[in-house]
Amino acid sequence: MNSIIEAAQAQRAAPVMATGPLTLHLMQPQDASRWDAFVRACPEATFFHLSGWQKVIQQSFGIKTWFYYVEQGGQIQGVLPLAEIKSRLFGHALGAMPFCVYGGVAALGDEARRMLDDAAHALATKLGVGHLEYRGMRRAHPDDPSWHTKELYVTFRKEISGDDETNLNAIPRKQRAMVRKGIKLGLKAVVEDNVERMFAAYAHSVLRLGTPVFPKKYFALLQQTFGDECEVRTILTEDGRLVASVLSFYWRDEVVPYYGGGTDLAREVAGNDYMYWSLMQAAAARGCRIFDFGRSKLGTGAYDFKKNWGFSAEPLPYEYKLYTSSKLPDNNPLNPKYQLFIKMWKKLPLPVANFLGPYIVRNLG
Template sequence: MIEPLREEDYGVWDAFVEESSDGTLFHTIAWKRILEETFGYQPYYFILRDAKGGIAGIFPAFLVRGIHGKVLVSLPFMEYGGPIVRDGYYASMFESIVNLFVMLKKEQGVRYLEIKTPPDTQYHDAESFLFAPVVKAYDYSINIGRRDFTNDFWPKMKAKTRVRHSVVQSCRYGVGVADADIHSFYALHVSSMARVGSLPWPQRFFANIRTYYPASRFIGAYIDKKMIGAMLNLPYRARDLAVVLSYDRSCQAYRASDLLYYHEIRFAFENRFATVDFGRTRPDSPYEKYKQKWGATKHTLYSYVYPADMCHLVDPYASYTRFARFTRNNIAWNAFVHTFFGQNAIRYFP
């Protein structure tokens, strides 16, 4: 049986995540605090114990009021989530998770449960409990291994990708990379989301990341003290995750995004990370080719949905695909995302 996480168990929870090969930043207590304080979601964090009282598994989730009603998600928004379980305890964990959902459906009218997965993971035990596996998105990452950036990686970038040419050109234009302040970072993020017709994160999301996860890196690309590109990096253990890439379209010729990618990949090599993770990518989008030209390998990201007949509701790009042709490069949409509601509406799309 699973038991609710108590505050006095926060330390052993994080230790279990740290020691597990499936553990990610999004499973940590720091990320729990970030989501709680940013969105006010109700957490449902549980521990599965073995016969001796030790931790056999953990399950982090949040109850979210979204566009499809109340849903239980592990975990909202970001790439990864789901239970972390010791071998031999998966069946017990998923049986307990189903029982939790049945209780929440009866007491609070929860419509469905969505479980994301850690990197390169599939929960085959979930299917025996009638979860439906759904391809959520694609992840692109570079496996560093024992390679050296200067001698092994950078010289072998193919000329036809023009990656090295773009980085050299960016430097010649005088573009530099430095730490970004939250306000400039956020202004560029909102303008980028407005341009592509999508919803921005609220500013307090980034502020909470900086507060509760000091290892996060807010990086900006500058020319003449003007920020023209920005990236958020979330290093955790052996994985350096790069997310929230933004750029000033009027300065696209300066190749700020290429320079940011170059600096982040080099940072990961020099600090001996095992993986550079470029995050999830919408299927059939131009960003797939962009990440591939850097030598990134494609991986499938799954979600497991219960009950199975609700799996059609978890497509994160369905709403965007339906409405982007109206919101992309739209003056009214640009005005909307600069309002309080526009900068907080993402809470309904976990």
């Protein structure tokens, strides 16, 4: 897997190195295009470092953000998007973009990285947060004891081929049978220019899990902001009934199915398996060679589903630096103190859950 990623990185043009003093700045609207040019070229950067996330997060949730960058001779050398979560229930934190699985410093050199770390430290101190959080795929501070990690999340990434038959045969037998069931039943996929049916399928699924729903405008903003890099793929029966839908991100040679869900019908017709197979087909045809099944918590149904598809779990060593807090955060559904809330939430009527959810979820991050 590492060789695949390294080869893809080598094919991209390296960012231009510059001379002169390094200086720290906050991104302004006029900086967005060169910020994104840097992110697209920087090997450490991810889709979740793009400037569009500032608009999405601020307009969807009213969350305050700081997009720091370091430049040298007019050339950006590193970026760090940060956001503040402040909640009586879930605590006070500064860190990578909320609701983004990857984040933290993306830089070309150690000095730029240090300056961005220092900026984050100064802001965390000024705000009086409980902790600072980076969400990298690898540890950024392995030798610094002030940064802590915890085993909670893993990611599932796998190479895919340009050949459908090869990809289908790589799916373990049981899940491959589910894909074939969906094909046999005549399920079809449509790519949509709105999020209406995607939101309906997603909201139904998260209520079943006891999780507060995101506001519909959040998904609409993602589609509006990221354009062709954000796809909504909906699965229907032959007679047009909604089965499932997924919102995915395309990034470099990767596809990332990010938000999705299925109706009750999806279980009867293997709708979720067919949906991810349809996405894999489309992504392979588009030239993607990495299928990033995304982040899951250890011990969850989503974790098991992805493993059953033949994906291997890779630990996500998120890093935390404590300030006013004395212990690492534990804001996740597996925490026993949230179990009563989850049980009660599952019993809410769907319209009520869809109304209340956005007021709660903005504090989760």
